[in-house]
Amino acid sequence: MLDLDKIRKDFPILQRRINDHPLIYFDSAATSQKPRQVIEAIKDFYEKYNANVHRAVHTLSQEASELYENAHEEVAKFINAKGMEEIIFVRGTTEAINLVAYAWGLQNLKREDEVLVTLMEHHSNIVPWENLSRVKGFKVKYAEVNDDGTLNYETFENAISDKTRIVCLSHVSNVTGVINDVKRVAKIAHEYGSLVLVDGAQSVPHLPVDVKDLDIDLLAFSGHKMLGPTGIGVLYGRREILEEMEPFHGGGEMIKEVTFDTMTGRCSISWNDLPWKFEAGTPNICGGVGLMAALKYLKDVGMENVKAHEKTLTEYAIIHMQECDRVKIYGPRDVRVKCGIIPFSVDGLSSHDVALFLDSYGIMIRSGFHCAQPLHEKFKLKSSVRVSFYIYNTHEEIDRFVEVLKETGQF
Amino acid sequence: MVGFEDYVARIEETCGEEKEFVVIFRYDKKHDAITKILEKAAVKKSISRIIFELTFRNVSFRLYGTGKAIFRNLKGKDELKKVLSALLL
Numbered sequence: 001m002l003d004l005d006k007i008r009k010d011f012p013i014l015q016r017r018i019n020d021h022p023l024i025y026f027d028s029a030a031t032s033q034k035p036r037q038v039i040e041a042i043k044d045f046y047e048k049y050n051a052n053v054h055r056a057v058h059t060l061s062q063e064a065s066e067l068y069e070n071a072h073e074e075v076a077k078f079i080n081a082k083g084m085e086e087i088i089f090v091r092g093t094t095e096a097i098n099l100v101a102y103a104w105g106l107q108n109l110k111r112e113d114e115v116l117v118t119l120m121e122h123h124s125n126i127v128p129w130e131n132l133s134r135v136k137g138f139k140v141k142y143a144e145v146n147d148d149g150t151l152n153y154e155t156f157e158n159a160i161s162d163k164t165r166i167v168c169l170s171h172v173s174n175v176t177g178v179i180n181d182v183k184r185v186a187k188i189a190h191e192y193g194s195l196v197l198v199d200g201a202q203s204v205p206h207l208p209v210d211v212k213d214l215d216i217d218l219l220a221f222s223g224h225k226m227l228g229p230t231g232i233g234v235l236y237g238r239r240e241i242l243e244e245m246e247p248f249h250g251g252g253e254m255i256k257e258v259t260f261d262t263m264t265g266r267c268s269i270s271w272n273d274l275p276w277k278f279e280a281g282t283p284n285i286c287g288g289v290g291l292m293a294a295l296k297y298l299k300d301v302g303m304e305n306v307k308a309h310e311k312t313l314t315e316y317a318i319i320h321m322q323e324c325d326r327v328k329i330y331g332p333r334d335v336r337v338k339c340g341i342i343p344f345s346v347d348g349l350s351s352h353d354v355a356l357f358l359d360s361y362g363i364m365i366r367s368g369f370h371c372a373q374p375l376h377e378k379f380k381l382k383s384s385v386r387v388s389f390y391i392y393n394t395h396e397e398i399d400r401f402v403e404v405l406k407e408t409g410q411f
Numbered sequence: 412m413v414g415f416e417d418y419v420a421r422i423e424e425t426c427g428e429e430k431e432f433v434v435i436f437r438y439d440k441k442h443d444a445i446t447k448i449l450e451k452a453a454v455k456k457s458i459s460r461i462i463f464e465l466t467f468r469n470v471s472f473r474l475y476g477t478g479k480a481i482f483r484n485l486k487g488k489d490e491l492k493k494v495l496s497a498l499l500l
Binding site: 019350352353356357359360368369373383407410411 | 431458464473483
């Protein structure tokens with residue numbers, strides 16, 4: 001069980017009033033709020049340890065390097081990776097997926113190959129593959145989504161073949177909250193010799209995620225959706241895959257040596273060890289430190305507790321949102337197959353109207369496509385409204401949200 | 412010279428087939444902007460004086476007491492700018 005009063009006191013922003021109402025933040029799928037432990041870790045870093053990493057022998061640089069490396073180690077433990085060599089820090093999920101597309105895909109994908117994604121993907125797991133296919137000529141195939149928003153495993157199994165080189169799918173849909181059976185997908189993909197890249201942006205912050213148990217090859221997620229700062233994210237990759245991949249960006253930090261050959265008039269370059277081979281330039285050191293503080297916070301709360309709390313909130317919200325006459329909920333209602341994300345629409349109102357109306361009452365929700373237009377087309381929706389929960393949300397906030405939602409009937 | 416930009420902090424253009432424009436008025440000018448708009452546009456409906464459904468030159472829009480407005484069925488941003496200029500200046 002969560003000590004909700006204690007948790008809420010850790011989030012200073014929750015004390016705010018917006019438009020003369022107490023802030024209710026139901027947009028954690030877009031970005032989460034930050035506890036003071038994370039805010040203080042960032043402040044502490046800049047006040048006491050700020051220096052560049054892996055660049056100097058002075059004390060500050062050594063301390064900053066140690067903190068930054070510890071952050072990689074903590075991420076590895078959090079998702080049960082073998083070690084920090086499998087953890088690459090990037091800006092976020094989008095950059096992690098682009099890294100795979102351009103570092104692995106550019107090197108390995110050929111015209112006759114296929115990349116298999118699903119129709120429920122965030123644009124960040126579609127656009128890099130479509131872009132690269134225009135350069136390399138391979139085919140991007142899409143597994144279908146059922147009417148309730150769950151993945152159609154039959155179309156997935158029909159679409160996969162010996163030509164499939166990589167399967168890219170979200171663990172949890174950012175629109176419906178549907179949890180995909182990644183373990184099942186990975187088993188099938190591996191039978192065909194395909195890699196599996198999982199977009200964990202909406203799962204790693206909300207569920208216990210174990211890369212070994214899921215048997216996945218690559219996992220991308222963002223720090224800012226799991227109580228950490230923006231601008232820091234993670235690409236997990238199995239060591240042997242990362243070893244074989246060419247670097248994404250070139251520059252300092254990612255090389256061991258750059259030597260000029262007077263005979264050829266060119267430089268010869270050798271790459272640094274993992275994970276630094278993929279972290280060119282001065283990294284987001286403070287972001288790493290902030291992420292480490294966020295992971296510690298979540299570990300102290302317990303990921304099973306996080307999952308259980310969001311499950312009760314989601315169940316409660318679905319029951320009470322159904323009391324609103326003009327509200328239509330999309331996606332499954334069974335909380336065993338979904339996380340704390342509920343998309344809906346209000347008959348006769350655009351999603352932005354609903355969001356602006358709720359904003360008048362201090363309730364922050366998301367409206368639009370949520371960067372997943374193909375899924376909205378599947379649902380024949382111009383856009384939708386989305387509420388998403390996290391550890392700091394309460395049943396009382398849902399009561400207030402439903403009360404205001406009912407007032408949209410006045411339109 | 413005063414322009415509608417003096418009242419407007421940001422214009423968000425929504426994506427999708429039927430584009431909507433969400434206009435966010437400058438915090439310190441939002442009351443002025445709301446007053447001016449309510450003087451010029453015809454109020455079709457008002458909900459607790461928090462939300463106003465309005466029309467102005469055949470353009471329907473909703474104005475929120477929080478200093479935001481949502482315009483739909485416009486041809487583009489240029490038309491929106493013309494409407495905002497006419498409403499605010």
